[in-house]
Amino acid sequence: MILSDLRSYLKQQHRVALADLVxxxxxxxxxxxxxxxxWMSKGNVRKLSKETSCGTSCCKCDPALTEFYEWVDK
Incomplete structure (x- = not known):
């Protein structure tokens, strides 16, 4: 995978959990x-705060992978 694949996926999904990317x-x-x-250093991606969640309350996700990232359109 190259950076452009990641960019395309983020643009398509807009907001995605690290677990989904993995x-x-x-x-x-x-x-x-x-x-x-x-991508963050270029200002195209931002890491969302921990308050952002997947929307479920099952607590089955690995806490190390519950980081959310968002593509930022310039």
Whole structure:
């Protein structure tokens, strides 16, 4: 996967959990964080606050993967 694949997916989904990215791209979370960091440094992606949730209350998600990212249109 390259950065443009990540960009396309984020643009399509607009807001996505790190767990979804891990599943979609079959990649390690830390590798994805690095790629997301590139887009964040350019101002195209922002990490959402912890108050943002998936909308369920099941608490079955790995807390390390419950980070949410959002594509920012410029």
């Amino acid at each position: 599943n979609h791209f079959s990649m390690d979370a830390d590798a994805l964080r690095g790629m997301l960091g590139k």
